[in-house]
Amino acid sequence: MVFLRSEKDIEDFVKTLQIRSDVINAVRSFHVVLQQNLMQVATLRDGLRRLRCLEDLQLIIPRLKPSGWRSLLRHARFPYLDLLYTNAPHDIVSDFLWSHPRIAYMSLGKCISVRKLCALDGRQLPKLCDISGPARCVASLVKQNPVTRVAAYQLPSDGPLVITALVQSLSLTTVNLTVLELDVDTSDYNILQRISEAAPALTSLKLLEVQSVDAVIRVFLCILLFLTNASRAVACREGHGKMESLGDKLFVAFLS
Numbered sequence: 001m002v003f004l005r006s007e008k009d010i011e012d013f014v015k016t017l018q019i020r021s022d023v024i025n026a027v028r029s030f031h032v033v034l035q036q037n038l039m040q041v042a043t044l045r046d047g048l049r050r051l052r053c054l055e056d057l058q059l060i061i062p063r064l065k066p067s068g069w070r071s072l073l074r075h076a077r078f079p080y081l082d083l084l085y086t087n088a089p090h091d092i093v094s095d096f097l098w099s100h101p102r103i104a105y106m107s108l109g110k111c112i113s114v115r116k117l118c119a120l121d122g123r124q125l126p127k128l129c130d131i132s133g134p135a136r137c138v139a140s141l142v143k144q145n146p147v148t149r150v151a152a153y154q155l156p157s158d159g160p161l162v163i164t165a166l167v168q169s170l171s172l173t174t175v176n177l178t179v180l181e182l183d184v185d186t187s188d189y190n191i192l193q194r195i196s197e198a199a200p201a202l203t204s205l206k207l208l209e210v211q212s213v214d215a216v217i218r219v220f221l222c223i224l225l226f227l228t229n230a231s232r233a234v235a236c237r238e239g240h241g242k243m244e245s246l247g248d249k250l251f252v253a254f255l256s
Helices: 007-019 021-026 041-050 066-073 090-097 135-144 160-170 191-198 213-237 246-255
Strands: 002-004 029-033 056-060 083-086 105-108 130-134 149-153 179-185 204-210
Touching: 002 007, 007 021, 007 041, 041 066, 066 090, 083 090, 105 135, 130 135, 135 149, 135 160, 149 160, 160 179, 160 191, 179 191, 191 204
Parallel strands: 002 029, 029 056, 056 083, 083 105, 105 130, 130 149, 149 179, 179 204
Antiparallel strands: none
């Protein structure tokens, strides 16, 4: 198992691969988790192309542009790979999966697609049993594959309908779902009933309450209304009925 956490780690490891062929065949689990930008994509690409026996691959690289991801993964081939954990854009993951149909465990980062459908929509992976990622993207994978374990979260731009669509897709999976971890909106009171109907074989369930963007906006507007009314009441008592309230200022700033 190899864990690399900096560009210096990557450079040192690739140098080792260049002089020791026994290391190339011994590495089964390869993890790159960076906190900063990757400046030398070519170095990591060279290392990846040498590792032909990988079974587990984790690539977490912040702020890497799509062109960098394409350069990194375009010609990568791992015949035995069954675990993929990455924050790569989903269209690049989709292309990568064409050459890696053995993937059984997959964890995805946020979806940056501006289209309504994720690039992974409709992707068939006959061995996929464990998936985690944004609810909108996970839903399309659950419908097409024998998934038994799901962990899905909401993105800030998602609404409660995204989770509703995911729960509906659970009933369409070809196997019995046994483990589910899900972000749910605080206003969704029937979620447990819908889950029990869609996935009756569940043995483990974890629900994390989140507030949708609409709910947060409603709370914020209620606070603004309270501040506006309170400020006006004080102004009237002090004989300054035309004084602009704090709530008014905040409301204008919010709308702008």
